[in-house]
Amino acid sequence: MGTIEDGINGPFRGKAGSVIGSSWRKINYIKGLPRFKNRRPASPNQLVERRKFALLNRFFDPISSLLEVGFRQFTSRATGRNVAIRYNYDHAFIVDEEKVTIDYPALQFSHGSLFPAGDERAWLEDDTVYATWDPDTYGMGRSMDDSAYIVLYNEGNDVFRANSNPMRHEGGGQITDKSLTQQPHKLHLWLFFVDRAGRLVSKTVYIPIENQESQENKNRYGY
Amino acid sequence: MDIDFFYDRSKPKKKEQSYGRLAVQQRMRLAMAFLHPLRPIVAGSWLNQGQGNRSKAFGQALKALMQDAIEGYYPDQRIAADRVLVSNGLLPTIHAVDVRCDNGMLEVRFSDESLPTASSNDEVVLVVYSPEIGIAGKNTEIYFRNDGQIRLKLPTQLRTQRFHAYLFLHNSKKKQFSRSVYLGQIAG
Numbered sequence: 198m199g200t201i202e203d204g205i206n207g208p209f210r211g212k213a214g215s216v217i218g219s220s221w222r223k224i225n226y227i228k229g230l231p232r233f234k235n236r237r238p239a240s241p242n243q244l245v246e247r248r249k250f251a252l253l254n255r256f257f258d259p260i261s262s263l264l265e266v267g268f269r270q271f272t273s274r275a276t277g278r279n280v281a282i283r284y285n286y287d288h289a290f291i292v293d294e295e296k297v298t299i300d301y302p303a304l305q306f307s308h309g310s311l312f313p314a315g316d317e318r319a320w321l322e323d324d325t326v327y328a329t330w331d332p333d334t335y336g337m338g339r340s341m342d343d344s345a346y347i348v349l350y351n352e353g354n355d356v357f358r359a360n361s362n363p364m365r366h367e368g369g370g371q372i373t374d375k376s377l378t379q380q381p382h383k384l385h386l387w388l389f390f391v392d393r394a395g396r397l398v399s400k401t402v403y404i405p406i407e408n409q410e411s412q413e414n415k416n417r418y419g420y
Numbered sequence: 421m422d423i424d425f426f427y428d429r430s431k432p433k434k435k436e437q438s439y440g441r442l443a444v445q446q447r448m449r450l451a452m453a454f455l456h457p458l459r460p461i462v463a464g465s466w467l468n469q470g471q472g473n474r475s476k477a478f479g480q481a482l483k484a485l486m487q488d489a490i491e492g493y494y495p496d497q498r499i500a501a502d503r504v505l506v507s508n509g510l511l512p513t514i515h516a517v518d519v520r521c522d523n524g525m526l527e528v529r530f531s532d533e534s535l536p537t538a539s540s541n542d543e544v545v546l547v548v549y550s551p552e553i554g555i556a557g558k559n560t561e562i563y564f565r566n567d568g569q570i571r572l573k574l575p576t577q578l579r580t581q582r583f584h585a586y587l588f589l590h591n592s593k594k595k596q597f598s599r600s601v602y603l604g605q606i607a608g
Contacts, residue, residue, distance in 0.1 A: 310456060312555055315576030335557035335575040337460045400554075 267307030309398035312338035332368035353382035443494035465507030507588040509597035
């Protein structure tokens with residue numbers, strides 16, 4: 198598949214012989230019909246790359262609408278999930294020979310010029326995760342009315358939770374979920390800010406949750 | 421600085437690029453990565469050079485940085501932060517006498533020569549910036565030329581980090597600016 202420039206009659210669309218022309222987000226594509234199936238077994242490196250791609254694709258699937266916000270600046274010719282995969286692919290994995298896992302603290306759900314808050318903290322109390330940050334604006338790169346996007350992921354049951362976007366000046370937010378009382382669990386929390394117009398976003402900050410170590414969690418996840 | 425990521429991803433380069441072109445591209449990337457987080461300030465403080473257009477103003481600041489503040493040869497080019505101009509203009513500048521940083525506060529004492537073009541109502545701006553983490557801040561309270569000192573609460577991220585500090589002035593209507601003064605690299 199390749200992209201094709203406009204001809205004298207505009208972009209090529211439809212089928213002609215063994216090629217099909219189409220367009221998506223103003224990109225004109227030309228695709229050839231499959232001639233034969235590749236039956237050669239994949240090399241170990243190919244398998245690792247496929248596993249990485251599948252892992253990240255599946256992980257980002259439930260939060261694709263959030264990624265549209267976080268990578269909005271780059272979504273004129275790609276979806277938010279496309280950009281997120283491209284952005285995270287090189288640094289978001291821990292590869293141990295053939296075993297591939299996601300490096301959760303390295304993940305980024307947004308990219309932009311807004312400044313993150315700093316002094317971020319998070320802790321768990323019963324069924325609620327609380328997150329706090331520095332509410333000051335320090336004169337530039339931040340506004341009082343920036344919305345905070347808090348994303349919680351429970352690795353134990355593979356479920357995401359997001360909050361109702363408190364303002365930056367509130368200095369904190371919380372996410373309540375009944376399943377957080379169930380053990381064992383392993384929680385990951387990320388935070389990024391979006392300005393009132395939804396145009397500027399900050400980078401994503403991973404916040405380690407301070408007190409999620411219980412005996413059951415220690416046995417299951419080794420921390 | 422990860423600003424490189426969104427550059428030139430669309431088409432892989434087939435031909436080997438010339439040394440001069442690679443050097444200019446690296447200069448552009450370094451300059452952009454350094455100045456981009458300061459855009460809200462620079463777009464205002466270079467407005468006279470940008471003929472009143474904020475985008476042109478940033479372009480002029482970028483041009484000056486590339487011409488005067490990059491040292492070394494490709495591939496080891498780097499930014500000399502002391503030669504970067506955060507603001508530029510004809511307003512008389514001030515001289516920093518003492519710079520102190522403790523308990524998350526930065527305090528600068530300055531002296532001023534009385535010149536006819538200087539007004540005691542000129543406002544002083546103190547900017548702190550770490551290009552490594554891309555975080556900057558400036559004073560939120562107003563200080564004037566005749567105050568003799570300025571204080572700034574450091575952003576949280578800069579309290580454990582080395583950062584650059586710059587000082588400049590503008591008149592009360594923000595139409596005239598001074599050339600910025602580099603205060604050095606300070607440990608938070």
